[in-house]
Amino acid sequence: GAVVSQHPSWVICKSGTSVKIECRSLDFQATTMFWYRQFPKQSLMLMATSNEGSKATYEQGVEKDKFLINHASLTLSTLTVTSAHPEDSSFYICSARTTSGSYNEQFFGPGTRLTVL
Amino acid sequence: LAKTTQPISMDSYEGQEVNITCSHNNIATNDYITWYQQFPSQGPRFIIQGYKTKVTNEVASLFIPADRKSSTLSLPRVSLSDTAVYYCLVGQGGATNKLIFGTGTLLAVQP
Numbered sequence: 001g002a003v004v005s006q007h008p009s010w011v012i013c014k015s016g017t018s019v020k021i022e023c024r025s026l027d028f029q030a031t032t033m034f035w036y037r038q039f040p041k042q043s044l045m046l047m048a049t050s051n052e053g054s055k056a057t058y059e060q061g062v063e064k065d066k067f068l069i070n071h072a073s074l075t076l077s078t079l080t081v082t083s084a085h086p087e088d089s090s091f092y093i094c095s096a097r098t099t100s101g102s103y104n105e106q107f108f109g110p111g112t113r114l115t116v117l
Numbered sequence: 118l119a120k121t122t123q124p125i126s127m128d129s130y131e132g133q134e135v136n137i138t139c140s141h142n143n144i145a146t147n148d149y150i151t152w153y154q155q156f157p158s159q160g161p162r163f164i165i166q167g168y169k170t171k172v173t174n175e176v177a178s179l180f181i182p183a184d185r186k187s188s189t190l191s192l193p194r195v196s197l198s199d200t201a202v203y204y205c206l207v208g209q210g211g212a213t214n215k216l217i218f219g220t221g222t223l224l225a226v227q228p
Contacts, residue, residue, distance in 0.1 A: 004160075034215055043204070044161070044218040093160045095216075106216055108153075108160030 002028045002098050006109035013084055014117055021079045021112045023050075023094030029074035030096035034106070035067075038091040050077040050094075084116045121205045121219040128225050135192045137222050139205030142186045148207045150181060150188045155202045155221070164203070165190065192224075200226045 003026040013019050023033055031052045036044040048069055049057040056069035068080040081088050095108040122140040129135045141150070149168050153161035165172055167179040167188070178191040192199060202221040208214055 036218075043220050046215055046217060049215055091158065095160070097214075106163070108162070111158065111160050113158065 002026075002096075002107045004094065004096055004107045004109040006092075006094055006112050008112060009110060010113040010115075012115045012117065015085050016083055018080055018082045019084055019114060021081075021092055021094075021114075023077045023079070023096075023109055025075045025096050025107075028096075028098045030077075030098070031074060033071060033077040033094055033096045035069065035077075035079050036093045036095070038093060038111075044093060047079075052077075081114065084114070086116045089114055089116045121207060123203075123205055123219060123222045125220060126223040126225065128227065129195055130227050131196055132194050135195050135199075135224060135226075137190045137192075137203055137205075137224070138187060139190070140187045141205070141207045144185050144207050145209075147209050149209070150179065150185075151206045151208075151216075152177070152179065152190045153204045153206065155204065161204060161218075195224075195226045197226050197228060200224060 005024045005026055007022045011019055033050040035047045037047050038044045046059050047062045050069045050071040052071045052074055058064045066082055068082060071077040091111050091113050093108055093111045095106045097106050149166055151166040152164040154164050155161040165174055165177050165179045167181050169181050169185060172179045180189040202223050204218050204221040206216050208216055
């Protein structure tokens, strides 16, 4: 199946710094990618839909100035957590769909563990 | 997007068949039913998808009654490595349609 990668797999940063997370579709093109956040023992929460060449669509309650999303190419979307604080510590997961194959199958990246000290 | 309801957790033993039922009373005509598996600190992995009746692949079976208001994921002869969270999602296909995750079911398989 299609492969989605994320980099880095984990990151530790100081409070107040910004962190960029990359999401790549390795063997397919994705005009749309999705970013999720998952806290311990909780489900995945959709943060935003990343659209290639246009602005991201954020879910209600997600601060767009806090979580900057850039989808500059058909294989790369980035999520930047600006001025990170300890409450931003979480597991961030991206996903993308292919335009072929299973009708509703979405491929997920391995996730990025962010820890803000 | 249709809301789903699943049991929070289930316990099983190795070699048993496990059935996880999901309720989706407000499923729309164009919605498909998809199940994902997630291990700790990993992204979810696609298991199976269906629209109606029964679907089977090398990993699981999915049973969907005629009214499509529920579905049952069946895992034959589970092993310890099947311990994971299983999510039931309903929604339309297409590359731009988002998926909303419910609470999921934590399946614990014991020896």
